[in-house]
Amino acid sequence: MKYLGTLLLLILFVACTTPRVMYDYDKKVNFEKYKTYNFYPDIDTGLSDLDNKRLFRQADSILQSRGFVRTATPDFYINIETSAFQPNQNGGVGVGVGGGGRNAGGGISIGLPINAKLNQQLVFDFVDVREDDLYWQAVAEGYYKEKATPEEREAYFRRILLKVLKGYPPKR
Numbered sequence: 378m379k380y381l382g383t384l385l386l387l388i389l390f391v392a393c394t395t396p397r398v399m400y401d402y403d404k405k406v407n408f409e410k411y412k413t414y415n416f417y418p419d420i421d422t423g424l425s426d427l428d429n430k431r432l433f434r435q436a437d438s439i440l441q442s443r444g445f446v447r448t449a450t451p452d453f454y455i456n457i458e459t460s461a462f463q464p465n466q467n468g469g470v471g472v473g474v475g476g477g478g479r480n481a482g483g484g485i486s487i488g489l490p491i492n493a494k495l496n497q498q499l500v501f502d503f504v505d506v507r508e509d510d511l512y513w514q515a516v517a518e519g520y521y522k523e524k525a526t527p528e529e530r531e532a533y534f535r536r537i538l539l540k541v542l543k544g545y546p547p548k549r
Contacts, residue, residue, distance in 0.1 A: 396519030396537050400544040406512045408546035411503075414440060415451040423459040428530060432457065435534045439542050453512075456502040461495055461521060497521035501541055515541045 416436075422429055436455065437447055496518055503513040517537050522529060 396517045396540050398515055398517045398540050398544065400513075400515050400547065402513040402547050403511075404549075406505075408513075411452045411505075411546075412444075413446045413448045413451040414453050414455055414503075415447055415449065417454050417456045417504075420456060422457045427527070428534070431527075431531050432534045432538075435531070435538050436542075439535075439538050443542075451506055454504045454506055456504060458500045458502075460498050462498065463495060495521050495523055499537060499541075503545070513545060513547070515544060517541050 416433060422432065424432065441447070497520075499517045501515045501517070502511055504511050517540065519533070519537060521533070525533065
C-alpha cells in the first residue's frame with residue numbers, strides 16, 4: 378500500500394511537470410526538402426543570454442542527432458518566442474444549503490490559490506528561407522521554475538525541445 382501511494386504521487390508530479398505541446402503545419406509542404414537550418418540572425422526569444430545559449434545548444438544537439446545540419450545558408454530558419462504567465466487558479470466561493478426532515482444545514486467554502494506558479498509558453502516557428510513562409514509551428518507550455526539552477530534550466534529546455542521536436546516532421 379505504501380508503494381501505491383508513492384507511485385500515485387510520482388505520477389501526479391510527472392503529469393504536472395510535463396509540457397503540453399500543440400502543433401500546426403502546412404499540409405501541402407514537402408518536409409523532405411528541409412535538411413539544413415539556422416536560428417534567425419536577429420532572434421529575440423525573450424530569454425536571458427545564458428538561457429538562449431542553453432536553448433540553442435539543446436536544439437542543436439537534438440536536431441543534429443536527427444540528421445539536420447546547422448549552416449549559414451539554411452533551408453529553414455527557426456524563430457523562438459517566449460512569454461511567462463500565471464495559469465488560471467480554480468479559486469472561488471461556493472454556498473450550499475440543505476435540509477431534510479427537521480434538520481437544516483448550510484455551508485460556505487472558499488477556494489484560494491496557495492501557490493501561484495509561473496508557466497512559460499514557447500512558440501517555435503519554422504520558416505522556409507526561400508519562400509519566407511511559415512510552414513511548421515509548435516507551441517509548448519510548461520511550468521517554469523524561476524529560481525532553477527543552471528542544471529535544472531538545461532534539463533527543462535531539453536525536456537521541452539524533445540517534446541516539441543517529437544512532432545517534426547509531422548507524421549502523415
